[in-house]
Amino acid sequence: MSKLKVAVVGCGSIAIHRHVPEYAANPNVELVAFCDLNIEVAQKLADQYGVKLVYDSHEAMLKDVKIDAVSVCTQNVDHAQVSIDAANAGCHVLCEKPMATSIEEAQQMIDAAKNNNVKLMIGHNQRLMPPHVKAKEILQSGKIGKPLTFKTTFGHGGPDSWSIQGKDTWFFQKDKAFVGAMGDLGVHKIDLMRWLFDEEVAEVAAFVETLDKDADVDDNATTLLRMENGAIGTMAASWTYYKGEDNTTSIYGEKGVLEIHDDPDVQVVVKLANGTIERYSVGAIATNEAGGQVASGVIDEFVDAIANDRTPSITGESAMESLRTVLAALESTKSKTFVSVATIK
Template sequence: MSKLKVGVIGCGSIARHRHLPEYQLNAAVEIVAVCDIVPERAEEMATLYHATAFTDYQELLKSAEVDAISVCLPNYLHAPVSIAALNAGKHVLCEKPMATSKEEAEAMIAAAKANDKKLMIAHNQRFVASHQKAKEIIESGKLGKVYSFKTTFGHPGPEGWSVDGANSWFFKKEQAFIGAMGDLGVHKADLLRYLLGEFSEVGAFVETNAKQNTDVDDNAVCILRTADGVIGTLAASWAYVTGDDNSTTIYGEKGILKLESDPEYSLIEEYRNGESVYHKLGKIQTNEDGGQSKTHVIDHFVTSILENKEPLITGEEGKKSLEIILAALESYETKKIVSL
């Protein structure tokens, strides 16, 4: 069987740590093209992965050899580049948040439909073993009715992770559009929808109080309500100065689930009757593990193309998760609770 030929647009940290190494590990894939506006970066990755280097993504998209594209660019370029790739007949895996507005997200979805190509958004939280197990437990009824939740995603900030450090696009509003909420919060919005269903109302406080010389949010706390009345909080932060917190707690009628909150057990079930279950399910991926763990996003994208299946996180799914974050910003600006 001939291999799926892939191009990666943007050779920053997410491409280097996730997309390129994970495509390389997939036996069904051949990396044929890489693109970055910084020629040295494109050349470096091209040499490493035996691919052709481009500095103009439109030139890369003209290549008939490329079947699928990863869009690993600053947020404001996600929609235009994804749409151009879909219109060029390529399948697209786009980093999150998928777009900077609902309209952009809808245009991406329309382009995927019009060209009959896959569009997947790289929300990796759904592939984490503890999160999948929690969904199974919730759906089984073992927890009883779910009452509440709290989830957080924080780390010391992109300057330690981005290839450009403190000069990164993450801190530039015209390129990033949103800060910690787009970087981290949208992941948790997607996870909560995966676990608890759709949300109906959002309220938020959004601040820039931890980073200098930026006008994007670095600390946000949202209150969320699902369509059937489950309420809880979502925090996204670049101010967790000693390291990552990627934990979630689900509070139910018969017990609680603690996800990714214990260093040893990735999922702990605690019940009112005194019963506890401790699961070791493999570590959640962090930026620090040097690519030792797989996010499963790349493999899932590749499989969805090769087997012609709908990916788990379609454009529609990405848009719903984005809408929670957009509603949080609107809530903060208007000082009102926003209905979805």
């Protein structure tokens, strides 16, 4: 196949640490253009990777350059418009999470991709992490029986610790981010639980709060979730785990418990009611910490879906349901009630 010509819009940390190096490592990709509102940031990345074209306007880039696919790594509030514009220009789209700020925006992204016969994939990388893939395999085998309850968390010290803007990061600004830890990390774990169980979230109660950061978005979220299959559990997302990252999950079933750890040696442990313990070393979960920037698998999945003209494993339709649960959690915090996810339109 001829090389896929790829442009990246938004040249901050997620592009620097994930998208660009993973595209550069894929032999079927040619990086052709970088775009950022701060053109100096785009130029710096272009110089590093030998990319000749830089822009501070994605509209100008899409008009000027023949591009096959675009990665959207912008501030959250721009995800939808950049994705829609790219799809309308005939480009396949890989968009970071959260995919949009509303269900209306998300549906517009899906419609734009369909109308232009291009792929739309959302970067929910937790589905592709080896421990999570192994966990899904174990759940599907029935080894722990029907899942009954669960607890899952994803937290670190916050984007100010790794963003190129530091404490001035757009992640802390509601007019640019729309949501904080809930949309940065919580949406990952909601998406993961939906995928692991192959079930939608039915109902949410949540505290989505700002406890410590100098930000006008949440830095912590704790949610109570009821899945459509009846399983109940908690999801915590935090930007105030200052000691280090925690990306762990425990699922309690009729026959035992499945534990997913972010341990470098043993990542998946099954403890059965009969006393049997099984340990699996399948590869680490990618992190933002030193030494943790292993390949996410997202870029290779996106490129392969285009090359083989198949549906990406993380579709816009599926990601929209994860967004719907985030919006339900925000509504629960506001109304101080349980919220049926299906009521979020």
